[in-house]
Amino acid sequence: MATPALERTGRTAETRREPHASEARGPERRWVKPVLLWLAVVLIIVFCLFPFYWLINVSLKTGPDLSQADLLPPEPTLDNYQSIFENADFTKALRNSVGITFITTALALVFGSFAAYALARLRFPRKFLLLAVILSITTFPPIAIAAPLFKLWTELGLYNTWAGLIIPNLTFALPLCIYILASFFREIPKELEEAALVDGATHFQAFRKVVLPLAAPGLVTAGLLTAFFVWNEFLLAITLTSSPSARTVPAAIAFFTGSQKFEVPIGTISAASVVITIPLVALVIIFQKRIVAGLTAGAVKG
């Protein structure tokens, strides 16, 4: 396997060096393609970053500056940030979000890595059917279970609690988690496990001592994507909570905007939106490779 891969990368570098689009039209137009490409790259960067920059810009303005469409805040101020952190509803929501995200992600990784190992390595009948059922959950519209959960949670005392959000979030996060982990587990050489099995280890020991440590990057990827998903969840967060005591940040922000006139707290809302997004952007910058690997896991197979 290793040799053709090497051969291919060697070839790639070779073909890359020649500017293939221009060769038919002569050397005088060789600059056209790099310039167009460069323009496209700038366009992509502006398209992706500018709107978020604009939000940060708005969050640094107060009073009449807000209504001026200046690209730079004339008098940048952190007042909005100060007021958001003085708002008890927001800080409570922040704590709820962090707690719910951590617990859900941890549970998803534990449950998910068990299930993924079984699907990736153990042999049992009707595996395809099982995988199809698990994956079909990713297509469920959360609205379809909102009413029954609302009713059930009220009866069970889970309405407006952390557990009431952790449980459904776990359900919706698990399929993705299992899918990513299974595709990582399958890439670990079987020989390592088989050596452990020959040495007298049980399947479970092979899983815990051999596979799991080797799949650490996969756990990071799956954990990150699960955490992003839970942090972002909105519909259940507003349907299954009634007060700031269990409300997560996206829901809290929607309630800032929903009830009152938009012009009053726009600076504050922008600041809150920036605060909850910055950690995610930081994670994206640090774990860019892992996240891309997770997003594309299994997507390229024909």
Added chain:
Amino acid sequence: MEAATARLRRRPRGRDGYGRSERRLAATMLAPSLIVIAAVAAYPIGYAFWLSLTEYSLRTPGLWRFAGFDNYSEALSSPEFWDALTTTFVFSGISVGLELVIGLGMALCMHEAFKGRAILRTVVLVPWAVLTVTTAITWRTIFEPGLGLAPVLLDKLGLPGADIVWLGEEPYALGVMILADVWKTAPFMALLILAGLQVIPDELYDAAKVDGASAWQRFRRITLPLLRPAILVALIFRTLDALRIFDLPFVLTQGANGTTTLSLIAQQELTTNRLIGLGSALSVLTFLIVMAVAFIYIRALGGNIRALAEET
């Protein structure tokens, strides 16, 4: 060799080829996930269907009676449902279409741009990382009259549209919603397509060039057909997400001015109007519509899931 020894070693364990202990372990390891999924997805769906057959409102205490398909006929005969259905499909069709075209373009650029690829990949992940609620607020700050950038910018550039109240007029509000969705998710599409591009062997392009194929021909005849699986997966993910869209219209417009989607109308009946029966019927209809689309897609993708199951 290894496969042969493994088979030899495993054969004595069970009559049907699977070790009994292996099967038991598989069941144990799958149980926690399956229990959670069954308890919070399968059971509530069934319960939602039951609720949708009853007349039940939190406004009238004690009211609970079996109503057959009354809620469905009420939903299906209300213009609001058909409006929401149209909005949802128009939104999904246009935004997923645009995302595909823009995502493909972005992927091709990222594939060509050799040096900047890592930076571009990070940049492109930023909109993906921005929460949907934040996305909605961002585009509100751009289009809101009186503080938005868009009206001022359009005015300065002398372009039409400066005096449009973007979020307050009928087709434009949906336009902003589509724009916001495209911004947030085209990058995701681009990454999936880029992953597909990276597994196309360069030899194919070299051979085509030797045969005198133009860049467009190479794109049409090599790139597009080989990207089909990656594009299909991206389309499935995105279409199913778009059909369920809820947070974007909720924060952007509260469903005003032609932006009420299926999920939103169902949620409003449930929480604002507190009509559990009717709301459940709308939820079940949404569920059935999304499932129907998923089914059509998964028939096309079935091979992928099967491959994952059988590769082991």
